[in-house]
Amino acid sequence: MRPNLRILLPVLSLALLLGAVFVIQPRTMSYLGLNLLFNLAVPIALATVAQMIIIMVNDIDLSVGTFVSFVACVTATWLNDAPLIGAAILAASVLAYAGLGALIQARGLPAIVVTLGMSFVWAGLALMILPSPGGASPGWLRWLMTAKPPVAPMAIVASVLIAGLTHLLIMRSSFGTVLRGFGGNERTLARAGWSLIRLRASAYALSAVFGILSGMTLVGLSTAADANIALRYTLLSIAGVILGGGEFTGGRISPVGAVIGALTLALAGSFLSFIRLSPDWQIGAQGIILIIVLAARLLLSVRRRNRDVAA
Amino acid sequence: MIAALFSRAWIWAFVAAGITFAFTAAIGQTAGGTGLLVAALTFSAFSVIVGLGQMFVITLGPGNVDLSIPATMTLAGTVSLKYMGGAAGADVALVGLLVALGIGLGAGIANFALIKLLRIPPIIATLASSFVYLSLAIWSNRGIRIKPPEALSDFAIGRSLGVPNVAWLALVIAVLAWVALNRAAYGRNLSATGQNLRAARLAGVPVDAVRAITYVLCAGLAGLTGFLLSCFSGGAALNMGTEYLLTSIAVVVIGGSSIGGGRSNVPGIWAGALFLFLIVSMLNSYGLGAGVRLLMTGVIIIAIVAAGSRPQRS
């Protein structure tokens, strides 16, 4: 599918969903309303980008949810009380992620198991920092996330910024291109003399940076933190990448699509509560959405392949 | 013979379990050594049963993990308890068991359908389906806490010959699993598929049938565990399965099964389960909280997986 067509799907789904929400709840068609709808989309979007980078190099990160929770705990405690130490902890976690990427490449480890193991490391650390909900958001963070820009609400502005910057970083810059090439054909890069270990480590480190931004923005919005605050981000981030046109292998992803996918999923949450879907099904709905998206994509790709063969 | 014993991979996990046991019993905060042993056997039993299921799936080869085990457990436990309604009678108990197993069967089929028909990677498929099963459990539960029939409850808590009943059950299942893996054609086909799917297909192994059976088996065992755990705990809580995800994978890895597929280790599951429980107890005895436990388990898994691997030529 040409890139222009790929982006059409997530844009259309977002537009449709937004339209549906406006119809059901006309009051959301306002500055405040939009802000409330998309409020929590920003941390989700950042987590989705983090996941996208890992998916870009043919892995899946099952620890996104717990990592973001861990960052949130650090932000609400250390970063608030002792900023230098907090920053050091966060920097160390980026290094840890880079080390993981290097280890996975060097030893050929299955990323599933490693990231699953790491998810419990982050979960444990988060629990050690904040055994019960608490902490407080650093002032500047709170100020940033509750800012009221003139034309569009903060959530929208931030999302546009994130989409734009990551697009430049991943799709336009030479470094991002090499990383995508790494996901597309590892052998070619090895033959051209690139260090595969360094590439995977860089990808993981970059993902960690976005994970950190996600955790920080989450604290800015919710003003406190707890160890389980972002557990659902793992599935959400995967769904967001796929919804945005990304594929599990081959390095085919779209940053703009991923952000739109994240927005759509955040919106879907609100939509489901507007139509008074039983809260029992809120969790299941996420799983069903992901399955539907994957099924739809399969149908489309099969149709396209048949068309190409026939042509 | 001693040398032969020590050459087995799982012996080290048992050794580790033994050492941990000694440490924990020495602190003496639990009811002496016997009490600890009974507790270890009881709680390990549940880990063993789900661990066996997860081991089957992991043996299928890289990329195969069942993340829906906790949700299947919860759903099976919730629904079977609801059906039994706390009534007495062997037929009631049987129906309850069948319901739990049936849910496991259904979940396994659904998982494999997602994997095969929709071509979703197993991790994603089971992750997504786990959310659906959990919602089903929540929806069917409606917050009422149903108690298990007394007879079943007694069985689950009780002991025979000093050993907890659930441990006996887990032992029997482990033996059956061992037979299936080492003596049955299914076990051969499974190991072949896990080592090299393409070569297995070229050697005539019905790879899709093997995969389907394995996912159904795993979910079925998860259903059984959910049933037992609900009876043991006096009811089905909605978070009853959460820690069993990590546990099921950890016992497989610690027990020495190959994470790349093809090699399964049944005694190792027992060793891993005991070791894991005892580590947790030890940490609890030292007053270290859940955080340290999670951290340690995660580190142990990664360390074992990394240690068992070999450097790749770049």
Next chain:
Amino acid sequence: MTTGSDAPGAAGPRGNILVALEGARKSFGPVRALDTVDLTVTGGECLALVGHNGAGKSTLVNLINGNLEPSDGAVRYGFADGSTGSGQIARRRAGVRAVHQELSLCPNLTVAENVRISQRDLTGRGWRGRAAQRVMAALDEIFSGHRIQPEAIVGDLTLTERQMVEVAIGFADGAEPARLVILDEPTSSLDGSIAGQLLAHVRRFCAGGGSVIFISHMLGEVFDVATRIAVMKDGRVIADREAGHFTRQSLVSAMGHVASEKAAQRVRPQGDDILSTPEGLKARRGEIVGLAGLAGHGQAEALAAFYLSQTSNWRARAPQAVFVAGDRGRDGIFPLWSILRNATLAALPRLTRRGMVDRDDERTLAEDWREKIGIRTDDIANPILSLSGGNQQKVLFARALATEAPIVVMDDPMRGVDIGTKTQVYEMIRHEADAGRTFLWYSTEIDETCLCDRVFIYRNGAIAAELTGAAITEEQILSNSFEMQGQAA
């Protein structure tokens, strides 16, 4: 001539040595892929490498482009100023480029972005524009009239266009201009007129001082562009002369061996074909049917397609066809298992009673075949990896033959196996065929193909010729493997 620059001498003064192999050898374990090769390529030459399977062309080329290190001897590169050097940095400085046979672009990136992957100097502002300019300049020069856009995603291009892009990147300007370009079957996905454009460019490039190493099975193309031809056989360069010295016929003769006495010809079985694929592959009961031709021309795919059509993903029944793998690691061996288990896997359905494997029957079967086929081990319960390569291959044969399947499909199983094992297995195959088993045998070695009753020669993905009986000679096989294109003499 390198693209983008007009100075004729940019590729180095004519006659300057670009790469020299000195006593180069390459062995993979016991297999001698390259046996003491001395070869030089100077500026302005187009050297064609010609030879049958296993002659060593790929190995030689991989030594030059750095994919492999020589086991012995040296590979030296020459620079514009006359000095020499070895290693990756020297190779890049010398302007050595390789266009591989299997396409090696990143399908998820655009054409311009793919340039960045191999040309590491493209960083900083405006890198995209420079990358696009380099590849477009090359595309325009080589394939004028093309319609490839630099922002097109490679995965969306046709196979032809992808190959055009690979070739263009090979010749494109870079931090160092291209001086020596290796083209390995570059026209395999290009049609007539586009292939012609490439050949014309090769001639221009060499006329301007650049060099090309050209591997192709299309002899017409070889004579079109080559200034020099090197014939390879059994890991050596057996002839290396100016192109004018050869004719198509003399090339084919040079590639073959001195006629050795043929083994006693089998009597070809009579009767109707018991199998017939839509592509034209046929076999009678008890016949040994060979699939020949140059490697990678569709034989393995034909075999795999046939085998998969005869067996099921879902049911294990008594197999109608069995498969003997040639790429042991990828398709055959189960590394965690013993010899016993590896040998009996395909026969499991008939060794299984009520779901359980009868271990005594299994052991008997395995021991039986260990003796029949001569597997050298003291205990078949040993791990499979304890065996030598040849013996591992024997186990794979035993696995197939131990079943009662009437058709045996073999995917070049004797590649890299020692001669002793080969002889034993050939005997076994004959014996089984006499007893009524049918063999579909893809082999890259002409000697083996000559043992067959009927031979289908594949070229460009389809059957190009069918030989039977006395017509199965090395000369016939060779000449049908290569595309003669033009006068036969």
